Amino acid sequence: MNVYFIIAYRNILQRRMRSLVLAVAIVVVSLVFSLLLALVQGVKNTMIGNGTALMTGHLNIAGFFKLSQSSANPMVTKYEPLLEYAKTQIPEADIIVDRIKAYGKVISETDSVIIPMWGVNMDQESNVLGRLEIDKDANGKVLGDLFQLKDRGTMALFAVHAKKLKVSIGDMVTVSIPTQRNINNTKDLKIVAILKDVGMMSQFNAYMHSADAREIYQSKADSTGQVMIYLKDISTLKTVEARLRNDLSSKGYRLMDKDSAPFWMKFDRVAGESWTGQKIDITTWEDETSFLKWIISLLSALTFILTIVLSIIIAMGLINALWMSVKERTTEIGTLRAIGMQKSKVLWMFMLESLILSVSSTAVGLILAAIICQTLNAIALPIQNEAFKLFLMTNTLHFAFGLPQALITFMSLVTFFTLGSLIPARQAAKLSPIIAINQS
Amino acid sequence: MQPIILENVIKNYLLDKIQVPALKGIDLKIDAGEFTVIAGPSGSGKTTILNLIGCVDTASAGKVVVGGKETGTLSEKQLTDLRLHTIGFIFQSFNLIPVLNVIDNVEFPLLLQNTLSPKERRERVLKFVDRVGLTQYAHHRPSELSGGQRQRVAIARALVTRPQIVLADEPTANLDSVTGQNIIDLMKEINQTEKTTFLFSTHDHSIMNQARRVIRLHDGKIQANA
Structure with a gap:
């Protein structure tokens, strides 16, 4: 030695x-x-x-549609070609889902909360939203079944909101959402699942059927909120993002400049811009959870x-x-x-x-x-x-x-x-x- | 070749801005294989001469040649190298490495030299440990040895590199007379068989009498050289 x-x-x-x-x-x-x-x-x-289950894919094809210069709607119109592109041209993708973005008031008999909401298709979501835990009551009884969101007229809330609204599974709430034309549309939804809180993110999410969200917004079936892409290997994110940006640009899509912020922090900026029509915003999970x-x-x-x-x-x-x-x-x-x-x-x-x-x-x-x-x-x-x-x-x-x-x-x-x-x-x-x- | 040559060597120390002369023009030549004692009272300059020859200090003036090299012209790294390959040191208080056993202490200079294979090194170490009669204590640490045994380890450590010169500063000062005599006998025997040049300082008249040459110092000058 x-x-x-x-x-x-x-x-x-x-x-x-x-x-x-x-x-x-x-x-x-x-x-x-x-x-x-x-x-x-x-x-x-x-x-x-939590972020990737609740509100974002690893990579998102999102964007804003502007009817007028001062409006800003977080949606992607004519999204099917984009979904098709994601499914066929991104071999790194593992799961691809699309969700409708919504923002409005959930009203119970005793209280109300204003929260961002998502219109989801549970046929696509078993490995995404399905990962979330369902809350239990004091007796250990599981509070609902998230997969009942497959049925129209249903809603899943986090425990924090359920507690504030004093609702449980089977109770009805009214969802009131201002549309693009500043009209408040409402719909009664039944609580089918109460999700276990996941800290701060619980404050910003609730879920309903995608068709109900479209109905409230009076939007067409060919529009969605964002296409969420989950990668097999998250380390490929930057490469795929760069390729996606390049491909969509060359296909003639108008792209928003990269801005590392969640979509709801972009409303004012987009509303202040002079363009109208559709612009695509490619974001990552880091952008959407940057707050x-x-x-x-x-x-x-x-x-x-x-x-x-x-x-x-x-x-x-x-x-x-x-x-x-x-x-x-x-x-x-x-x-x-x-x-x-x-x-x-x-x-x-x-x-x-x-x-x-x-x-x-x-x-x-x-x-x-x-x-x-x-x-x-x-x-x-x-x-x-x-x-x-x-x-x-x-x-x-x-x-x-x-x-x-x-x-x-x-x-x-x-x-x-x-x-x-x-x-x-x-x-x-x-x-x-x-x-x-x-x-x- | 004479392994040690001192020509008109002067050494002054500064004490509170006052120059104190320690050596006042020393001329000295030591032949190979000599067994020489430097004697003199305290403050006469014995240790200073050993320091200069041992390349751990430099002369204020004059020339010091050790192993054919003039020490005043060498860098610190070269001086360290010269000490490692040319000189063996035996200290009054043995100065062994307390956490190493006898074998490791003796082996240490060879490890610094890094010229032998592990097998050759081991053989050389065991030979010198045997030579100083400590084979049965080979795995003992210094704290488990008597004063005489420790000085034997120091002798083995000084000799293991087969240096041209062995310098010993009062090697028997911390030993009783019988043990001290044994150490001197051992050094003499090695001097005769290995032809190593020994230069050591002492106060002890009985030991001076056994040296082949005694250099007597007084007040920084050589008083007698016989």
Whole structure:
């Protein structure tokens, strides 16, 4: 075994208590960092999972139709050729569905809510909307069946809205929606399913039959809200998006400029533009859920700040411990220099101590983090606080701890601590060999 | 070739902006295979001479030639290299690496040299450990050895690279008289069989009497060279 490794390893063992305290500290930092990264990734995954079930495909062929310069209707007219194109010219696609976009008031006997709604065709949606969980009542009874949305005159609400409207399955609500010509059309719908809340996104979605949505809007059968394309491999998104944009443009479709915002944030801009007729807007799941990006940004920033603060504290401890080690081993270093060890080797010897400590402790932290994440995911720890449910977009804590998170934690902490050890290691390397003789 | 040549070497130290002369024009030549003692009272310049010959310090003036190389013209890296390949050090306080066992301590300079194969290295180490009579303690750490045994390890470590010169700064100062005598006997024996040049400092008159040449220093000058 490399003698430098042996020296470093045995010096760590010799200063057992100091090394142990440092090792535990590094394990804690590594654990906290990993858990926070796993939580951020978990929220991201939840956002992708929920977002792509609730309101967007990985890629969408959407757009606006303007009857007049000041209007803005989020719809795609004559969508069949586009649907056909998606089905035949995008081999990367796994599932393709189309939904009608609606926005209006849902009125119960006691209250009302204004929410975005979707007209869906459940024949297409089993692997999309069908992924959502149905809520249960206090007795554990499942509240409805989402697939009853196949029938006309039905509606599915999230628990948050059902609670506000004080409705349950079998109850009737009235949907009132302003049409393109500013006339409010209404339709009575029966609640057939109450969906389990998925945090903040629950606030922005409710579902009805696509034919009912068309009927309320008085729109033709050849129009839809958007064609939603789900890819087999999400990593192909950018390529497919670029190809789609290029193909539709060359087919003569008028395309809207790329704007990374959900469709409902584009109304004012589109209404203010002078064109009329149809324009196609190609969007991604990231665009449509960009209004929730701040949550990820905030969590990432918190993770970064907390980790930096903790790492600096630990690095100071590590530097101090190595500094003490240099002081205690002055004669030894001088001796090594006297017998012919180059400065660079002394530097390496001390950095190796830090490297061994940080590599082994970070690895332990990662293993613990993996175990804790697995356990917490298995337990499906419920979030009690409503604000946290909204914020984290889930009812249970979900940690996604994979190789990328592990590698980020490992590389960043080991690099940080090893670089920190450069300061005392350089001091050690600078020691003159004469010390060995003078201190003899 | 004479492995050690000092010509009109002067060494001054700065103490609180005052120049303190440690060596005042030393001329010295040591032949290969000599067993030489540098003697003198404290402050006479014994250690300073060893430091200069050991390439761990530089002269204020004059010429120091070690192993055919003038040390004043060498870079720090070259000086370190010269120490590694030409000089073996034996320290008063043994200065072993506490976390390494006897074999690892002796092997260390060979690892730094990195010129032998692992098998050759092992054989060389075991030979020198045996030579200093520590085979049965080969896997002991310094803390598990007596003072005399530790100094034997230091001797083996100094010799394992087959250096031209072995420098020893009061190698028996921390040992009792019997153990000290044993160490000197061992050094003499190795000097005779390996033809290694030994240069060491001491206060001890009984040890001075056993050297083939004694250089007496006083106040930074050579008083007697016989």
